[in-house]
Amino acid sequence: MSFLTPLYLLALGAAALPVLLHLFRNTVRRRIPFSAVRFVEAVPSRTTRRMQVEHWPLMLLRVTALCLLALAFARPWLRLEATSERETPGRRVIVLLDTSASMQREGLWTQALQHIDEALATLESKDELALATFDRRTQWHITAQEWSALPTLAARVEFVRARLKDLKPGWSSTHLDAAFLTALESCAKPSDPHGSTLCRTEMIVIGDLQAGMHLDTLKNHEWPRDVTVALRAVSSPKTTNASLQLVADTSQASSVSAAKKVRVKVSNSADAANSQFQLAWAVAPASPYVPDAPIAITVPAGQSRTLLIPLPDQDAASSTAKNETPKRLILTGDDHPFDNTLDILQRPKQRRTVLYHGDDRSAEPSGCRYFLDRAFPDTATLEVRILTLDEHSAGSRSTQGAALSTLGAESDDARHPPISDHALRRASGRATQAREAAPDLAIIAAPLTTSQLDTLRGALAHGTTILVLAKDASAAETFAALTQTAPLPLEEATVDGFALLADLDFTHPAWQPFRDPQYADFSRIHIWKHRRVTLPDSATSPANLRILARYDNGDPALIEHQSTKGRVLLLTTTWSPRDSQLALAAKFAPFLNALLELNQIGAARTEFEAGEAIAWSELGLIPNEPSRVDRVVIETPETDRIAAPRSTDFFPPHPGVYTILNVPTVISTPASEKPPLATFAVRIPPEESHTAPLALESLTALGVPITQVNDGVFPRGTSQLMAVKSESSSHPTPDVTAIRHEHQQRGWRWLIVAAMLVLPVETLWATRLIRVG
């Protein structure tokens, strides 16, 4: 028999208490006051021993009760499986090695490799090992099959060490939840085709286990009973880690003055010893860091400061790119520099053109144009011009000429960057002038003439989005003329009070801003009047006709016709206050801006996280466009060039500024001669800067069966991993097997029951003795 908490056995000493009480009960001498002591001779008292137990059964009952209670608290368990454990076939050990950005801290990777060595030293030949690294992705480096394929344990260990030489920490975030799920999935598939003989699986997580790791997907996941998790936390003696994050992109700024500044947040770790840091701009990402008038900041431990840092003046020598000028902000003064660099891309202002064709004027609040002007306010990076169809037709020739001249001149005017931005993103060789002449969005609220129709058809061919407002039944003919299909029957609908928008197709990009359920409530937008369109049955309706929204009575509200490049949408009402509350709703401007972006092939992102899979479409490149090139040349932050296949996503290996150059044929040409296709910044995930140790409760609350933390057994109620690490050496605790056996047997319950049975008997016996005398 063994005991889980043997210190409670000291309470067995209390069992001596009844014995002593029984023995000494009669030895207390009675004091007798007397008046004639002088006649009494001092005769020695009797020498007979009175320390004798008079009530043996009562004393035994009391001793038994105390012993049972003491044994119950000691939590005994029987080693019933002692023999079978010796014949245990082996363990399946899965090592999950953290290669996230926070492991870039000094000394952590070395500690991690030492933990792997320690884990290898505990393995026996019958054990099975698999090793995976995890950051944003989980990658197997050694599978159980590879391990088992090697003949001897020494060969296997050497194999592991050889693989470890090629590994090093990356720059992406820590997704321990995904790593756990991947490992559990591998556990479900036995490596032995004849059935696994391994009795249990032990996962060893080696990493810094910082607070910023992702654990969300572990919720509601049920862990198998035979899987245990051991944590091997590595830590750095230097705890000061300040991080640098971009709070708001300059594209979000609405004023011109704000566009010349960048808002950054400097956070300091809670256990930091230093609070003085410096911020400075590097001249260029590729050049060596040169402190340029560093800004001293004070961030106390555990706090953060948001600063508005003015952007450095545009330097002609540093503006290697024509459209986007990368700048690097560097933080110094902390112990770990891995998250101290922030690359900022200053995007040039973009111009978009919106055509409006209607019989109302811009100053007329009852019309549609009035609200259109207010739906596209100027921002620091976006300028939307709203033109009538006639204005556009009259000025299209001169605009084309200006665009062409601008392309050739490579203007340095920052406020009017080269309009070749979109054109150059499309590496298909499309005609730049035609693309520039085509508007991004055309809104048609009146019947079209033939010439106007031709203009719009031409724009449609170049990807323009045309929204036809069904002001009356004539809109059906306009829609049919633009889509070159049969006119849809359109008539004034009878509305009982008001109609509501319902059944919105949130998968369509037009509704993309409202995909989040908290923004998907359209029930407050009342439609007073709308037109009813009767679509042909599915057999005869065009295949490229799609209903994006309906009214609550089932009538279509928004219909899309997809053409080769562009698309034509029919809104069976207008946003005129006479027809609906659309223009008055907060959703109006996001909706129109989403329509404006429909002709853009993917929103060109410029900010990515390290380890994130970047689709070429996100950079504004057309993935499936026929091209004679299948690789994209990218200039990495280390200024070397790599060729990435266009068929797969791109995984940026390092943080920094990446520049997509032209097709491989330009590799031989100097980079300065050709403008880049796109520039994007890859940053370290901000959660990686949360280097404080993870609270163990956050793992145990998710049901992770943690049994060991470093060399000690996981003690309940300890909040910090590091605290566990420090305490584990001074307080040895019983092993996991004892805990499991004790939990299964629960012998303490029977001991408590026995004590509860003995105590009433003792009480009855004592009562009987008192009554007898």
Next chain:
Amino acid sequence: MDGRGLPKSPGVGPPGDGRRTVEWIDLAALMRIESLELRARVLVDGLLAGRHRGPRHGQSVEFSEYRAYAVGDDPRSIDWKLFARTDRCYVRRFEQEIQLACTLVLDNSRSMLFGAPHSKGEYARTLAATLAYSLLKQRDAVGLVHFADGPTEFLPAQARSGQLHRILVSLSRAAEGRSTGLPATLEAVAATTRRRGIVIVLADLLSELDGLEPRLAQLQSCGQDVVLLQILDPAELSFDLGPQGILEDLESGRRLAVDPTTARDRYQSRLNAHLAELETLCRRQSVDLVRVTTDVLPGEALARVLERRQRVLARRRSAA
């Protein structure tokens, strides 16, 4: 009757009447009476009534003696009938003419605290109160002396009203003396008491007897009749103190671990020797010694005193 003692014989009824009366008075119930005065009344009215003569003159007044007329005697006391027969003038004398002065000497040492269910001290106070009540009722003068290692309080013998109250108040004080100095007390009493009378000592008399005999003789020479009323608890005689324990002397605080069963014989022999010595001493000095135990009714104890006193007086009268 020499005119200094208590009444010679009970006036009414045989002595056995008192014993019969004892049967309906419970000692425990008597001792539970808080008021000493009430306790004394019960005893006097219930037990001592008729055992001695009343102080008033009346038909029952007994003639004592004739004395030859002398100049200055009241002519009203001349027995004219005798003068007619003998032609000589004699005057009649009656015993009531002499007022008794009784001094109660009460042991107030802590040894009197011994006893159960009531202590010797409580018993002695009851006896003293009863005597005082009875004597004051007969217009006799009663005084009270407390003593421990010496006299602690002294109330001269008086017969005036209020004396009983003062005596009872004095009796209500608890015993607190750490030793027993009876010889010194008796010496003080002899020095302060001018009138003839009787001195009744209520004590356990278990202390050393050294110096007691001269003091008794001194009192006798001063014209005081001394009665030693030795009050003992039955346990002091039997030494039945229960199981083994530590004996603690009530006065000195001395502790002695003994087993009463083994020490009983030796104790009793030493105690008996002490009592015999005391009796011898009293006999030599013609001092009345009455030994009572606290399990006897106080009235019964007082009756013994009276009887003993009567026997002594009778012997003296016969001897005279």
